[in-house]
Amino acid sequence: MPNFCNLYFSLKTFITRKDLREYLSEQGAVTIGFVPTMGALHNGHLSLIAQAKQANNITVCSIFVNPTQFNDRKDLEKYPRPIEADMAKLEQAGCDVLFNPAVNEMYDDNEQWHLDIGQLEHLLEGEFRPGHYQGVMQVVFKLLDIVKPTNLYMGQKDYQQFMVVSKMVELMHIPVSMVMCPIERDADGLAMSSRNVHLTAEDRQHSLILSKTLNWVKANFNNRNIAQMQQQAMDKLAAENTVEPEYFRIVDGETLLLANEDTKNIVALTAARVGKTRLIDNVIIKWVVVNGS
Numbered sequence: 586m587p588n589f590c591n592l593y594f595s596l597k598t599f600i601t602r603k604d605l606r607e608y609l610s611e612q613g614a615v616t617i618g619f620v621p622t623m624g625a626l627h628n629g630h631l632s633l634i635a636q637a638k639q640a641n642n643i644t645v646c647s648i649f650v651n652p653t654q655f656n657d658r659k660d661l662e663k664y665p666r667p668i669e670a671d672m673a674k675l676e677q678a679g680c681d682v683l684f685n686p687a688v689n690e691m692y693d694d695n696e697q698w699h700l701d702i703g704q705l706e707h708l709l710e711g712e713f714r715p716g717h718y719q720g721v722m723q724v725v726f727k728l729l730d731i732v733k734p735t736n737l738y739m740g741q742k743d744y745q746q747f748m749v750v751s752k753m754v755e756l757m758h759i760p761v762s763m764v765m766c767p768i769e770r771d772a773d774g775l776a777m778s779s780r781n782v783h784l785t786a787e788d789r790q791h792s793l794i795l796s797k798t799l800n801w802v803k804a805n806f807n808n809r810n811i812a813q814m815q816q817q818a819m820d821k822l823a824a825e826n827t828v829e830p831e832y833f834r835i836v837d838g839e840t841l842l843l844a845n846e847d848t849k850n851i852v853a854l855t856a857a858r859v860g861k862t863r864l865i866d867n868v869i870i871k872w873v874v875v876n877g878s
């Protein structure tokens with residue numbers, strides 16, 4: 586008997602690679618849209634599911650809190666894991682399949698991993714969370730190998746993650762199309778995140794400075810004073826109570842290196858601690874369409 590728990594949900598849930606693989610191969614020549622997550626699902630995640638459902642025969646979501654991408658043990662331990670509420674949300678969203686493996690289903694003891702994708706993984710988040718993207722690539726590589734999706738849906742919310750995974754897909758010749766989905770925000774502008782539940786009511790108010798500052802940079806963008814704008818943005822963040830900015834960078838959207846006057850595609854990205862919670866956010870300042878793509 587395949588190991589799925591179909592007692593209350595029409596959503597098919599698998600906890601082993603083998604059973605998921607068998608089920609997906611039995612479906613024949615279908616298109617598969619895949620949405621990898623760490624759970625504690627919110628409308629941001631559900632917007633990815635909705636986009637996958639529109640364009641594929643089967644939508645697969647994974648929920649796996651991946652230990653190898655956490656460089657802070659406490660962050661891993663306190664990461665929210667409301668699996669029953671998540672399953673209800675997936676069911677309601679019309680997701681077809683959930684893959685929810687345990688850690689020992691995904692990793693052998695003392696497994697070693699290194700994939701060299703160049704400097705992309707060492708910039709921005711990589712500076713403040715060393716090793717984070719090796720962990721992300723490791724788990725996404727394994728998940729892609731199991732699910733073998735046609736399309737992979739990831740959020741602009743984790744812009745650098747999208748670029749890192751795209752680079753891995755390109756270097757490893759993985760046959761999947763990457764789809765970037767826009768950032769879902771609360772009405773006041775805060776980017777939705779599973780970690781927002783850790784914000785106190787006061788922190789929640791202070792956290793709005795992230796999206797406000799990103800919008801300010803977009804509205805006042807001038808390509809002749811990029812370095813100065815970055816500094817002004819850092820000052821705005823630092824001036825807010827309980828907010829400790831880690832970085833605010835205005836970069837080339839492909840290389841993630843500091844933008845200059847000639848840069849075509851420009852993204853502003855920021856990370857800050859708000860109270861005890863680390864938040865990231867970004868905004869696309871301008872994107873020039875090349876060759877109709």
Ligand code: AMP
Nearest residue numbers: 622623624629739740742743768769777
């Ligand atoms: P996570 O569970 O945080 O690993 O996120 C799983 C996927 O959902 C990633 O591709 C994220 O970029 C995406 N995601 C997270 N937050 C949002 C959001 N507010 N809007 C859109 N996508 C998001």
